[in-house]
Amino acid sequence: MVQLRPRASRTPASAEAMVDEGQPASEEEAEHGLLLGQPSSGAAAEPLEEDEEGDDEFDEAPEELTFASAQAEAKEEERRVRETVRRDKALLKEKRKRREELFIEQKKRKLLPDTVLEKLTTAAQTDIKKSPGKLREVNLQKKNEECEKGSDSKKVKVQKVQSVSQNRSYLAVRLKDQDLRDSRQQAAQAFIRDSLYGPGTNRTTVNKFLSLANKRLPVKKAAVQFLNNAWGTQKKQNAKRFKRRWMVRKMKTTKK
Amino acid sequence: MRARAHVGPGRREARAWSGERGAAGIRCVAYNNQSNRLAVSRTDGTVEIYNLSANYFQEKFFPGHESRATEALCWTEGQRLFSAGLNGEIVEYDLQALNVKYAMDAFGGPIWSMTASPSGSQLLVGCEDGSVKLFQITPDKIQFERNFDRQKSRILSLSWHPSGTHIAAGSIDYISVFDVKSGSAIHKMIVDRQYMGVSKRKCIVWGVAFLSDGTVISVDSAGKVQFWDSATGTLVKSHPIANADVLSIAVADQEDSFVVGTAEGTVFHFQLVSVTSNSSEKQWVRTKPFQHHTHDVRTVAHSPTALISGGTDTHLVIRPLMEKVEVKNYDAALRKITFPHRCLISCSKKRQLLLFQFAHHLELWRLGSTVATGKNGDILPLSKNADHLLHLKTKGPENIICSCISSCGSWIAYSTASRFFLYRLNYEHDNISLKRVSKMPAFLRSALQILFSEDSKKLFVASNQGSLHVIQLLEGSFKHLHAFQPQSGTVEAMCLLAVSPDGNWLAASGTSAGVHVYNVKQLKLHCTVPAYNFPVTALAIAPNTNNLVIAHSDQQVFEYSIPDKQYTEWSRAVQKQGFHHLWLQRDTPITHIGFHSKRPMHILLHDAYMFCIIDKSLPLPNDKTLLYNPLPPTSESDVVRRRTAHAFKISKIYKPLLFMELLDEGTLVAVERPLDDIIAQLPPPIKKKKFGT
Numbered sequence: 031m032v033q034l035r036p037r038a039s040r041t042p043a044s045a046e047a048m049v050d051e052g053q054p055a056s057e058e059e060a061e062h063g064l065l066l067g068q069p070s071s072g073a074a075a076e077p078l079e080e081d082e083e084g085d086d087e088f089d090e091a092p093e094e095l096t097f098a099s100a101q102a103e104a105k106e107e108e109r110r111v112r113e114t115v116r117r118d119k120a121l122l123k124e125k126r127k128r129r130e131e132l133f134i135e136q137k138k139r140k141l142l143p144d145t146v147l148e149k150l151t152t153a154a155q156t157d158i159k160k161s162p163g164k165l166r167e168v169n170l171q172k173k174n175e176e177c178e179k180g181s182d183s184k185k186v187k188v189q190k191v192q193s194v195s196q197n198r199s200y201l202a203v204r205l206k207d208q209d210l211r212d213s214r215q216q217a218a219q220a221f222i223r224d225s226l227y228g229p230g231t232n233r234t235t236v237n238k239f240l241s242l243a244n245k246r247l248p249v250k251k252a253a254v255q256f257l258n259n260a261w262g263t264q265k266k267q268n269a270k271r272f273k274r275r276w277m278v279r280k281m282k283t284t285k286k
Numbered sequence: 287m288r289a290r291a292h293v294g295p296g297r298r299e300a301r302a303w304s305g306e307r308g309a310a311g312i313r314c315v316a317y318n319n320q321s322n323r324l325a326v327s328r329t330d331g332t333v334e335i336y337n338l339s340a341n342y343f344q345e346k347f348f349p350g351h352e353s354r355a356t357e358a359l360c361w362t363e364g365q366r367l368f369s370a371g372l373n374g375e376i377v378e379y380d381l382q383a384l385n386v387k388y389a390m391d392a393f394g395g396p397i398w399s400m401t402a403s404p405s406g407s408q409l410l411v412g413c414e415d416g417s418v419k420l421f422q423i424t425p426d427k428i429q430f431e432r433n434f435d436r437q438k439s440r441i442l443s444l445s446w447h448p449s450g451t452h453i454a455a456g457s458i459d460y461i462s463v464f465d466v467k468s469g470s471a472i473h474k475m476i477v478d479r480q481y482m483g484v485s486k487r488k489c490i491v492w493g494v495a496f497l498s499d500g501t502v503i504s505v506d507s508a509g510k511v512q513f514w515d516s517a518t519g520t521l522v523k524s525h526p527i528a529n530a531d532v533l534s535i536a537v538a539d540q541e542d543s544f545v546v547g548t549a550e551g552t553v554f555h556f557q558l559v560s561v562t563s564n565s566s567e568k569q570w571v572r573t574k575p576f577q578h579h580t581h582d583v584r585t586v587a588h589s590p591t592a593l594i595s596g597g598t599d600t601h602l603v604i605r606p607l608m609e610k611v612e613v614k615n616y617d618a619a620l621r622k623i624t625f626p627h628r629c630l631i632s633c634s635k636k637r638q639l640l641l642f643q644f645a646h647h648l649e650l651w652r653l654g655s656t657v658a659t660g661k662n663g664d665i666l667p668l669s670k671n672a673d674h675l676l677h678l679k680t681k682g683p684e685n686i687i688c689s690c691i692s693s694c695g696s697w698i699a700y701s702t703a704s705r706f707f708l709y710r711l712n713y714e715h716d717n718i719s720l721k722r723v724s725k726m727p728a729f730l731r732s733a734l735q736i737l738f739s740e741d742s743k744k745l746f747v748a749s750n751q752g753s754l755h756v757i758q759l760l761e762g763s764f765k766h767l768h769a770f771q772p773q774s775g776t777v778e779a780m781c782l783l784a785v786s787p788d789g790n791w792l793a794a795s796g797t798s799a800g801v802h803v804y805n806v807k808q809l810k811l812h813c814t815v816p817a818y819n820f821p822v823t824a825l826a827i828a829p830n831t832n833n834l835v836i837a838h839s840d841q842q843v844f845e846y847s848i849p850d851k852q853y854t855e856w857s858r859a860v861q862k863q864g865f866h867h868l869w870l871q872r873d874t875p876i877t878h879i880g881f882h883s884k885r886p887m888h889i890l891l892h893d894a895y896m897f898c899i900i901d902k903s904l905p906l907p908n909d910k911t912l913l914y915n916p917l918p919p920t921s922e923s924d925v926v927r928r929r930t931a932h933a934f935k936i937s938k939i940y941k942p943l944l945f946m947e948l949l950d951e952g953t954l955v956a957v958e959r960p961l962d963d964i965i966a967q968l969p970p971p972i973k974k975k976k977f978g979t
Contacts (some may be wrong), residue, residue, distance in 0.1 A: 211374065218372050218396035220412055221440075225507065226549070226582070227970065230487045232530060234973035236965060239580065245979045255966065 309626070309964065310350075310645070311362075312596030314359040317587040319539065324587070324594060325367055326602060327356040330645055332685065333369065333379060336623070337821065338589070342604060343839035343875055344627040345779035345821050347380055348386065349703050350645065352683035358399050362423055363406025370397040370411055373579055376421070376428065382777050384750045385703060385732060389430060392419055396568050401444045410453065412441025418464065419457055419885045434469040437462060445496040452516065454502045456491030461504055463516045473519030477506055493535035495544065505532035506548050511556070513570065525572065526556055530972045536588040543591045547583030547875060550972045552576065553595045553605075578603045578622065583970045598969055600624065616871045624942075624961070625894045626824065628780065629877045631945035631957055637695035637713070637813040638949060639675070640957070645685045648700060650676035650718075653955060675718050678709075692738035697759060699745060701733035708745075710762060727766060731753065734796070737783040744806070746792055748781040754794055756806065768809045779821040784834070793834050795822040801836060818842070824891070826879035831886055837876040843891070843900075856902050863906050868913045869934070872896075880948050888953070891952075892946040897956070898936045907932040914938070 227233055241253035310330040317324050324336040331350030337343055354377065356369040367379045373395055375389040394413030399408050409421040409428060409899045416437040421428045434453075443456035452472075453464045463473040479485040487762045490507040497503065501522070502514040509528040514521055522652075529547035537544040543557045555574040584819035588594070591610040596602045602623040611618040630643040652673040656666045680686055680702060689700035698709045708723040733749040745757040745764070752772025758765045781796035791812065795801045800817035804810065815836065824837040833854055834846045842865070845857035853861075874894035882888045889900040907913060914936050945957040 214395045214414060215372050215374075218398075218440075225490055226531070232973045233970040235970055236968055239971050239974070240962075240965065242974065242976050242979055246976065254962070 297714055307441055309600045309624075311581075311584070311598040311600050311968070312602060313584055314356055315594055315596050315602075316359040316361050316367075317589050317594060318361040318365065319590070321365060322589075324589075325361065325380045326596060327359050327369060328600075329355060330685065331355055331371075333359070333367070335367075335381070335567060336602075337839075338592075338604070340820050341839045341841070341875070342623060343619050343821055343823065344623075344778075345839075346381065346384055347780070348384060349687045350685040351703070357397060358401075358411075360402045360409075360485055362402040362409065366423070367617075368400065368409060368428075370400040372396040374413075376400070376409070376411065376596075376811045378428070384734065384777065384780075388427065389523065392421075392430075394419055397795065398440055398442045399444045401446055403446055404448050404450050408603055410446070412444045412455055414440045416440060416457070418453070420466075420469075432469060434464050435471045437471070443491060443494045445494045445502070447496045447516075448498040451847075452493045452496065454496045454504075454516065456494040456504055458488050458490050459515065461491055461494060461502065461808075462517065463502065473516065475502075475514050475519050477504065477512070478508070478510075478524075479520065479947070480508060490531070492531060492533050492547075495535050495537045497537065497541050503535060503537070503544065505535045507531040509548070511535075511546060514874040523570070526943075528552065528719070529584075533582060533584050534586045536586045538588045539590065543588070545586045545588050545595070547586040547595050548595065549582040550974065551579035551581055551583060551597070551599070553583055553586060553593065555576070555593060555607075556604075569576065576603075576605060576860070578605070580965070581968055598971075600968075606929055621873065624964075625874065625944065625959065627877065629824075629945060631688045633945070633947050633949070633955065634691050634695035635693050635947075635949050638953075639691065639695050640955070641689060641691040641698065642687055643689040643700070644681055648676070648678040648680075648686070648689055649674065650678070650691070650698070655948075665707050676711075680707075680722075683889070688733060688736050690736040690738055692742040693740055696741045697738060697742060697745075699736050699738070699747075699865065701736060701747075703732050706730040706733060706747075708764070721762070723762065723764060729753075729769075734781045735783045737785055739789050739806075740787045741789060741898070744786060744789070746783055748783055748794060748796070752777060752797070754783075754792075754804070756792075756809065770794075770804060770809075770811070782825045784827050786832055786848075787829040788832075791827060791832060791834075793825055793827060793848075795825055795836070801825065801834070801846075802832065808897075812848065815844075815846050818844075823875035824877055824879045828881045828882065828886065828889075829883055835878060835879050835889055839875050841872055841876070843876070843889075845889075860906060863908065866907050866913045866934070867909050878945060878947070880946070882948055890946070890948060892943050892956075894943055895941045896936050896938045897940065897943060897946050898934055901933050901935060904931055904933040907934060 225231075235256045237253055242251060243253040304947065310328040312326055313329050314327045315324060320973045321338070322339045324338055324591050326332060327333045328350065331352065331354040333348040333356070334344050335346040335351075337345045349749045353373050354369075354375075355373075356371045356373055356377075358371075359367070359369045360592060361367055365381065368376060369379070370376045370392070374394065375391050376397070377389045378387040379385075380387040392411055392413060394411070394415050394870055396414040397411050398414065399412040402408070404408070407423050408431070409423055411419050411421070413419065416439055418434040418437075420431045420434065437455070437457055439458040441455045441457055443495055445454045445781055451466055451859065453466060455462050455464065459477055459479065461475045461477060462471045463475070464471050477489045477491055479487070479489040486506070491504050492507060493505045495503045496516070500516045502516050504512050504514065506512070509526055509530060509532055511525040511527055511532060512521060522735055524911065525787045527546070528548040528550060528786070532546050532548050534547045535544060541558075543555065545553060545555050547553050553576040554572055556570050556577070557573045558568045559573075560567055561572050571919045576593070576595075576602040579595065579597050579599050579601060583597040585597070586593065586595045592604050592606040594602070594604050604621040604623075606618045606620075608614070608618060632641045632643075634641070638653045638655075640651050640653065642651070654668040654672040655670045657669050658943070659666070678698070680700070682702065682705075684702040684704060687701050687703065689698070691698050692719050695713070696711050698711060700707050706726045708726060710721045710723060712721070729749060729751075730747055732750045733747045734750050737746045738744070739746070743759055744767075745759055745826060747757065749755065754768045754770040756769070758767050776798050777796060779796055780800045781794060784793040785791070785806075790803045791808050793801055794804070798817060801815040801822065803814070805810045805812045815834070818838055820838040820840045820842070822836055825838050826835050827833070827911060828835065836844045836846065838844075843855045843860070846852070847854050872893060872895075876891050876893045878892055880890040882890070887902045889902070891898050891900065911932060940956045940958050942959050942961065943956060944959045946954065948954055
């Protein structure tokens with residue numbers, strides 16, 4: 031609860047009740063009353079201002095602030111805020127527009143020229159045998175370009191199989207389709223791997239499997255693959271290298 | 287692999303050089319009843335065709351491709367073979383040209399299952415996105431017809447009702463029954479997840495089969511075989527048979543037996559037997575378990591007389607059923623096909639080099655040498671170890687079809703399905719440099735067999751169109767001399783080539799017309815060996831005598847004289863007497879034939895488990911003599927030794943053999959492939975708890 035300094039003009043009895051809790055000067059309490067009855071927030075600001083000024087020079091009357099001027103001030107404030115927001119938005123829009131144009135420009139640069147694209151679409155529809163000449167000469171012109179862009183993906187896929195057998199020098203495919211196929215194939219392979227060899231299956235190593243028979247013989251034998259030849263390969267390699275270098279050094283010193 | 291060289295008395299041994307990936311595991315098997323052929327697809331994309339009536343010989347194969355891992359394989363009307371895989375494409379194979387006819391995208395994501403209609407004119411695929419697509423088979427292609435109702439999860443298995451009206455599709459946790467005409471799902475049968483008391487993991491229905499009385503049989507990852515009634519959509523019977531997944535199912539044509547394969551390597555046979563001996567009521571009973579595999583059995587097939595299974599451990603096991611086989615002879619024995627039926631190793635005699643062909647690379651090794659000597663049977667220490675000279679990786683996703691090194695060691699050639707590579711090698715003081723010959727002509731790609739002439743001046747290439755090309759090799763370049771066009775007769779098997787050491791004759795097999803012999807100097811056809819009804823497994827021409835030795839898949843060996851254009855006397859004598867019955871009962875085909883330059887009476891042959899030197903001057907064994915007779919001790923008298931000696935000197939010291947060749951007078955090189963090496967490269971098997979371990 032906000033403890034505002036009470037007004038003497040209003041309720042002197044309640045002001046006395048407040049005196050028990052705090053230790054303010056009795057005169058100030060008498061002057062100011064409780065401000066709790068005032069609901070509007072805008073109006074509440076004014077009396078506080080009044081109180082502050084009244085604190086320092088309580089003989090002078092508080093400043094006359096009309097409602098209209100305050101309203102005008104508030105409106106000014108809002109307008110300024112709105113202006114800044116609008117300006118920011120406009121700037122952002124400008125920036126985005128410029129970026130879009132830049133991207134379009136880059137994309138255009140990356141793409142093959144329209145002539146090539148036309149040729150590709152016609153090549154996809156006509157018979158493969160008719161188009162080898164076109165494709166090859168286009169390829170000769172655009173050897174440096176590495177971009178791939180295809181027309182109808184279905185037809186291109188059928189083409190892929192047949193054209194490999196005719197020793198085609200390049201082939202246009204749509205990368206988006208290929209990614210989808212690859213991810214599905216990966217998912218399928220992961221499924222079968224997990225269902226046969228994944229967690230929950232009761233698998234053991236080939237070494238252990240073949241050594242079961244050795245364990246049950248009357249004279250127990252060692253496991254089928256007892257030595258682990260892959261242990262410490264790095265260490266062994268380092269040792270071999272060191273030995274070679276040491277030998278060379280030894281030879282040099284003995285020669286001298 | 288190990289290569290050993292046998293030098294007169296004693297032998298030097300080069301140590302193992304594994305580390306490469308061995309044969310790929312088997313993924314799918316499809317049996318064709320009319321031609322009695324089996325199509326087998328492996329995890330690296332290779333598809334092999336075995337002719338079961340020609341002594342289970344692998345007669346054709348389609349090279350693999352990295353992106354083409356098949357998940358389903360099926361035969362349709364008119365001997366057409368289709369496969370579908372995780373790349374979403376349906377591939378048709380051309381059995382005459384031995385290449386892929388076309389690949390059609392099904393646009394449903396990865397394809398998990400495929401089945402042909404009972405009439406053979408329609409094809410059904412089950413995809414990752416839950417759709418079941420129907421394709422119409424036209425004479426030259428397939429055409430998309432329509433989609434069935436889309437399901438929530440991926441369709442892992444499909445089966446047609448024999449009348450063609452309904453389809454059962456197995457998915458994750460449920461099985462749907464579709465009506466073909468309307469394409470809508472009639473029933474959805476939920477499969478119980480219970481696995482060893484835990485129901486956390488989803489239950490994957492790995493296989494379904496639709497019988498003509500409306501029963502649907504399903505096998506799932508909880509180790510159960512369940513029988514459902516498709517008319518009401520309810521479970522009739524449940525058989526929990528394994529603690530691990532049951533991965534595959536195949537039903538016989540008469541629908542009185544079916545076979546299932548599990549992840550533990552066990553294959554179970556179920557049969558329809560009457561309840562009591564004279565009642566008409568029948569029920570399905572699990573009759574026989576077979577444990578021929580160590581790893582998951584991912585596919586099974588049921589022929590009229592045998593159960594066929596294949597899995598991750600790369601063996602193909604064919605188990606004839608005793609009650610179905612009419613004649614109880616050696617044909618009814620178990621067949622286990624592990625090793626390739628063609629020669630993947632070539633050798634350069636002058637420089638003692640071996641070229642090994644793998645799926646995606648070639649390795650060139652030089653044999654070690656020794657200066658020690660010893661007695662018969664000793665193992666001599668190496669003074670110079672075997673050298674790994676070259677590791678040549680192929681670019682691109684395709685597998686290598688065939689490769690060869692010239693006898694002088696300065697040319698290497700290999701071919702994939704779309705390109706042909708020729709390299710020139712230079713040796714200077716233990717260093718080796720490689721230079722590629724560029725701009726190979728387009729007609730050379732997808733070669734089926736490559737061979738260099740003895741003087742390394744000519745290269746012979748058998749292309750898959752049936753034509754045979756002769757190319758002259760010059761320093762750093764080549765010149766195409768001639769192309770022998772395909773003769774009449776359909777392509778029956780893979781082409782094999784043999785060239786005579788003097789460079790005059792070239793023999794080529796593979797067509798149904800017989801083995802053609804060409805005159806290389808005059809570039810024309812010389813003669814044709816009469817056709818034999820079993821495919822050729824090995825071919826070689828002897829030096830000096832120019833006798834063509836042919837080995838067939840039924841273990842017959844013929845000798846044909848090329849200059850005289852007729853079979854030799856010795857060959858006629860052998861045919862009249864017939865081979866020893868143990869010789870004819872060998873499991874594996876002869877893959878390589880060699881000769882001794884100074885001893886024209888000797889022929890060296892080998893298959894996977896033995897090698898044999900045939901001495902034509904000694905008498906032939908009849909059925910009563912011992913075929914595999916070891917060397918008699920020297921204390922025995924001469925008379926006894928002469929009585930027991932016969933022409934076939936067989937040794938089983940080195941096995942399993944991949945290659946054997948005579949390098950020079952006293953040196954024989956043998957390449958072994960121990961089974962342990964193959965097993966060491968396999969993926970993990972299911973854990974088995976044994977008491978006491």
